[in-house]
Amino acid sequence: MSDTVLTCENVGIRFGGLQAVKDLNLKINKGELLGLIGPNGAGKTTVFNMITGVYAPTEGDIILNGEKINGFKPHKIVESGIARTFQNIRLFGYLSVLDNVKIAMNKDMKYSILNGMFRTKGYWKEEFEVNSKAMEILKLFDLDNYKQYSANTLPYGQQRKLEIARAMATNPSLLLLDEPAAGMNPTETEELMNTIKFIRDKFGITILLIEHDMKLVLGICERLMVLNYGQVLAEGDPIEVINDEKVINAYLGSGGA
Ligand SMILES: Nc1ncnc2c1ncn2[C@@H]1O[C@H](COP(=O)(O)OP(=O)(O)OP(=O)(O)O)[C@@H](O)[C@H]1O
Numbered sequence: 001m002s003d004t005v006l007t008c009e010n011v012g013i014r015f016g017g018l019q020a021v022k023d024l025n026l027k028i029n030k031g032e033l034l035g036l037i038g039p040n041g042a043g044k045t046t047v048f049n050m051i052t053g054v055y056a057p058t059e060g061d062i063i064l065n066g067e068k069i070n071g072f073k074p075h076k077i078v079e080s081g082i083a084r085t086f087q088n089i090r091l092f093g094y095l096s097v098l099d100n101v102k103i104a105m106n107k108d109m110k111y112s113i114l115n116g117m118f119r120t121k122g123y124w125k126e127e128f129e130v131n132s133k134a135m136e137i138l139k140l141f142d143l144d145n146y147k148q149y150s151a152n153t154l155p156y157g158q159q160r161k162l163e164i165a166r167a168m169a170t171n172p173s174l175l176l177l178d179e180p181a182a183g184m185n186p187t188e189t190e191e192l193m194n195t196i197k198f199i200r201d202k203f204g205i206t207i208l209l210i211e212h213d214m215k216l217v218l219g220i221c222e223r224l225m226v227l228n229y230g231q232v233l234a235e236g237d238p239i240e241v242i243n244d245e246k247v248i249n250a251y252l253g254s255g256g257a
Pocket residue numbers: 015018020038039040041042043044045046047
């Protein structure tokens with residue numbers, strides 16, 4: 001079996017007259033940590049939106065573990081094994097930390113509405129299992145002590161961590177992180193870097209990451225791809241890529257995004 005988890009073949013998308021992404025060719029191998037960078041408006045989030053089924057590409061194919069997934073609805077993409085976090089935190093703020101993780105595990109639950117209404121033995125058994133699994137995940141992220149807190153009462157860095165924990169609860173083979181360090185202070189960013197490395201090493205999960213924070217990018221990414229005006233400008237070893245003249249010029253041209 002191939003080690004490739006995700007392939008994008010000549011992927012593109014057009015919004016009216018704007019070609020937001022063009023001829024994207026991308027391969028990510030199992031366990032790889034790949035960074036997707038580029039100036040503001042380069043098309044990075046649009047790539048995530050196509051991979052996760054928010055937008056269907058107007059050109060090309062997206063293949064996950066050998067299966068063509070372009071055109072799948074977002075919930076089907078989650079079932080296929082892709083999880084993501086967003087630029088702006090999207091937690092259920094008034095729900096508990098534990099419930100935020102349990103909701104993400106919904107796709108694994110099998111009990112029917114009737115089982116739930118009448119609180120059958122099957123319901124309690126499944127509820128117990130889901131609870132235990134959610135607690136295990138919270139422990140991994142050092143969030144178990146906050147399980148009863150409303151998500152929106154956690155400090156910012158912990159909320160970002162909870163988002164990743166929630167994404168991991170869907171048991172993905174590919175995790176997409178959209179600017180996970182946005183708004184974090186240096187200590188929180190450092191902790192986040194350790195968390196990302198930890199989940200990659202512990203679960204052998206494949207991670208594609210959009211980030212503007214170069215310390216984080218260079219600290220954890222093994223390979224970088226740079227987008228500019230929707231096209232790949234450079235790709236390869238992170239240090240070589242960020243020293244590439246084309247890349248420097250693209251960032252300077254955008255005001256150093
Ligand atoms: N739904 C949409 N309709 C029209 N244009 C869109 C849509 N989504 C994105 N775009 C445009 O596509 C281009 C790429 O946007 P995108 O958000 O992917 O960039 P980005 O690299 O993620 O930027 P940033 O770093 O600022 O988040 C931009 O010109 C944007 O305005």
